Amino acid sequence: MQENNVLHNGIRLPDEWPPRLPDPDRVKEMDVPYLSEKPVVIPINVGRQLFVDNFLIKETNLTPVYHTPDFYAGNPVLSADKQWELTPEGYAYAGPFSDGIWYDEKEKKFKMWYLAGAGAISTQKHSLCTCYAESDDGMNWVKRDLDIVPGTNIVDTCNRDASTVWFDKTEPDPAKRYKLFLIEYQPDYIEWQYVLKYSSDGIHWSETVAQSGAVSDRSTAFYNPFTRKWVLSMRHHNKVSWRSRSYLEHSDPEEAVSLAHRLREGVRDKHIVFWFTPDDKEKRHEKYPEVDPGIYNFDAIAYESIMLGFYSQWQGPENYIAKSLMIPKRNEIMLGYSRDGFHFSRPDHQAFMGVNETAEAWNYGNMQSINGTPLIVNDSLYIYSTGRSLNGIWWDAGTSTGLARLRRDGFVSMRTDKEGFLTTEKISFDGRYLFVNADARGGLAVEVLDEKGNPVKGYSKEDCLVFNGNETKALITWKGSDDLSSLAGQNVHLRFYLNDGDLYAFWISPWQTGESRGYTGGGGPGLNENGLDFPE
Structure with missing residues (x-):
């Protein structure tokens, strides 16, 4: 941020920042x-x-x-092919749940952190952990044997929901080069909470350096370099939609995490503000048109002079229906654009990365955005997402990772x-x-x-x-x-x-x-x- 709250593009931020928007009484465009x-x-x-x-x-x-990117013909680029990528029940998970895919220019490697089953280290129902893979070309990924859980590529053993791995390339302290914002399961009244950890290599993580109060699942984080703030993008429940978002920012990531908790509707919080609901132009599921769409998650990253916003947009059906039909619910990835990091415009409401509801597709349903993307490879952008297959084993499993490519700036x-x-x-x-x-x-x-x-x-x-x-x-x-x-x-x-x-x-x-x-x-x-x- 420049002097007098003026950004690089001439936009002057108001004195009250972030804006305190009123609790919504209907879905509407931001x-x-x-x-x-x-x-x-x-x-x-x-x-x-x-x-x-x-x-x-x-x-x-x-x-x-x-424009929309073209999916790589060799998808998925990463799937569950190791025994430890299964949950104790045998359900396969091998894909980022936001997490991160980044390129390390020093080591000349593509790096991926992803959600995986934790059956090798836990007997607790539906246990999930964090794994690491790397690549020379962004398409062929290697799961190295690491020393956290010997003989596996597991890098963090916490039972978790979403996470954000942020590769902070300007961090002056080498020990904090990688930042892990983990939504960890706590088997008590808290249920879910942010925990923050640091790493110098993305493999060996510190003990928890900050933790939040109780938050909802599918909450993430990003950095806005234009305002020099860490932002927590938190799932928010209100009377309009159970799949909305609240917002918290701070220059210190540890303070941001420590201040986080569920935002109660109608209660003014010093640090957390209501952000947005689904809007009135959301795409609907043609088989379930009566289902009101929601925003399942929202990730963002600086690209050139703007912030790109990736909406994991939920179209239904509800979990109990998906479970009874043994199909993954439909999430597709939509795109928005911001010049201040808070207000995002969505000129197009069609899927930027959409599902493929054919029997063998890796992305039959439940597509989720991934932090770090897009990556710039010559004249192309590499944009990754996860998807879930019609696997016949479990409605909420079969997760793998796919690649799509778009013209640079395209x-x-x-x-x-x-x-x-x-x-x-x-x-x-x-x-x-x-x-x-x-x-x-x-x-x-x-x-x-x-x-x-x-x-x-x-x-x-x-x-x-x-x-x-x-x-x-x-x-x-x-x-x-x-x-x-x-x-x-x-x-x-x-x-x-x-x-x-x-x-x-x-x-x-x-x-x-x-x-x-x-x-x-x-x-x-x-x-x-x-x-x-x-x-x-």
Whole structure:
């Protein structure tokens, strides 16, 4: 966060933060104040600028198109093939329940933490533990024999529900590089509680350093680098929906965990606020249209200049029906976008990663989001999820992990099949080189306008060297100049002229190599090890 509660993008946070929203009396879409009251000038020095909402757009005749990733043909990439990945009853679990999949640029490894059966270490009914796997390519995973439970890849033996493994690449203390926010089962009046542990390697974890009061299951955590806060995303029950969310933030993860407990409806808490319910546009299950959808979980991560929000959206049926039919309930993963980390817009309510209700599918039902994703692999994003199969053994088991791939920045594009334009709001920058992520089938030109909307001499449409091609990082130049350094610090508009194509993102980099200074999600091969898109 910058001075006076002004964020990197010019958004000014209100004095009361986080906002204290009233208890809901109906399901509704979240209001996003910064989309209706935009900053007068939008600084664009942090990250690629994505067209996931109208924040950057002053006027356009291009049409937004919402894209979904392609599932990898070799899915699942990880499934239960070890005896210890079964519960004492024999039910198979091998997939993150949020947990995490990250890329370690120092060790050049993809790393996964996941929920597994704990039959090898417990006789308690439905016991679950945490395991670890790693990969060189993100598709082929190895379960190493580790020393926590010798001969297995178990790294934490606590009986658990959800967890978050956060790979904190900027943590100055090596012993706290990995942070584990575990929803641990306590066989007493507490039932579930957050416990926080640290690790230097993600394998050997400390004793508990902080624990919460009683919380509900399927609660998780994330870090918002734009406000420098740790956020607990907690399942919240209210009269509108038993599958809503409450919110707690703190600069210290130990304090955040220590302050957490169930938020009671109608009771004002000093630290925890109601966040959101399902909204009135949620997708419904076509076989159970009478079931009101819910938000089963919500994970988030910084990507470039925004926060991505992954909704595990529940459509039913209720557990007792799913159990009687021996089918997994349907959860699908939806996507939302935020520029302050609290208010998320959802311009599209269709499944971003959906179920496949065919008999042999790994993701027949109960898909769940995973922390750390997306990972950046060359020009693609690797996005993982779990799913549950129609396994014929138990309705709530058969969990495995799948991979889907999307173009880098490819969540939303602005499209035209003829000549079109897009003009940005007033922006400022301190970089030099203009880059775009675009599929310009008929050509793309960029014009710089002054504050009054007049073309800047030397940077008109006619001066621009037209880009033709399909690239995720293409440099834009003009006849008299290769860069925009003479305009740095001024307030300008950019106008994109696109002919038959898709525009995904733009940014102005200090470097001719095009690094954006944005956040790189869970990381990726060849990226900076600090989690930001800077030259190595």
